[in-house]
Amino acid sequence: MIPTSLAASKALAAAQQSLALLGTAQSLDEMERYWLAFVESIEKGWTKLELACPKTGSAPTNWKQKRMKQRKNDPLLLYLRHARNVDQHTLESTVTMYGPRIGLGLRPGATQGYVESFYIAPNGLPGPLIGSSEVRVSFEPAQVRLRPVTDRGTTYAVPTSHLGISLSSILPQHVGPLALRYYEDALAELNSILAAPQ
Known part of the structure; x- marks a missing residue:
């Protein structure tokens, strides 16, 4: 150099x-x-x-x-x-x-759905969703x-x-x-x- x-x-x-x-x-x-x-x-x-x-x-x-x-x-x-x-x-x-964001919604075309259980893990990430397949979880990490x-x-x-x-x-x-x-x-x-x- x-x-x-x-x-x-x-x-x-x-x-x-x-x-x-x-x-x-x-x-x-x-x-x-x-x-x-x-x-x-x-x-x-x-x-x-x-x-x-x-x-x-x-x-x-x-x-x-x-x-x-x-x-x-x-x-x-x-x-x-x-x-x-x-x-x-x-x-x-x-x-x-921007803090982390978690959203629950319906998949395109779905008119209804249900959630039996859902949690957020200690690391801030969404845990598994137990419920109907029409429900979706979206996650955006802190940025x-x-x-x-x-x-x-x-x-x-x-x-x-x-x-x-x-x-x-x-x-x-x-x-x-x-x-x-x-x-x-x-x-x-x-x-x-x-x-x-x-």
């Missing part, structure tokens, strides 16, 4: 660790804490990449201009930058927390979802795309890996530029 980009690599490793912890979080508060740690680390990684980039030479200059343009125009990268600012400099939350953020008077919507591809989910555990991959690719590209003979 090129020494000047070692700090960026460490920040991105911290971001990766935060994502791993997010996937095993046991509460909404933990989910939020690990997500915010990810956002902080990913933005720190960019700052270190920027500092590692030489100020002279066409290849480093082109790399930096390309990446800065993407950060300015890509909805996910732009959102993360401003979510970090909002978390660090305001009292506003960057996520909305932390991104929300619009307002940074210095400008509101940034929850991202719906990244690098021209529509996002299928706005959950942190789904968009985080996309951002991490982007910055890991940026690091690898910068390392190649720095390793090339000048």
Whole structure:
């Protein structure tokens, strides 16, 4: 690894660790804490990449201009930058927390049904339903979802795309890996530029 980009690599490793912890979080508060740690680390990684980039030479200059343009125009990268600012400099939350939801209803076409017994296990998951086959149980686990953020008077919507591809989910555990991959690719590209003979 090129020494000047070692700090960026460490920040991105911290971001990766935060994502791993997010996937095993046991509460909404933990989910939020690990997500915010990810956002902080990913933005720190960019700052270190920027500092590692030489100020002279066409290849480093082109790399930096390309990446800065993407950060300015890509909805996910732009959102993360401003979510970090909002978390660090305001009292506003960057996520909305939703508790687990359980629903009982009838299957399509059914007009009636009955439930003999149903319970929720200690882990918050629905237990087995004993009753008619017309009844269905739906379950949605606790989630932390991104929300619009307002940074210095400008509101940034929850991202719906990244690098021209529509996002299928706005959950942190789904968009985080996309951002991490982007910055890991940026690091690898910068390392190649720095390793090339000048």
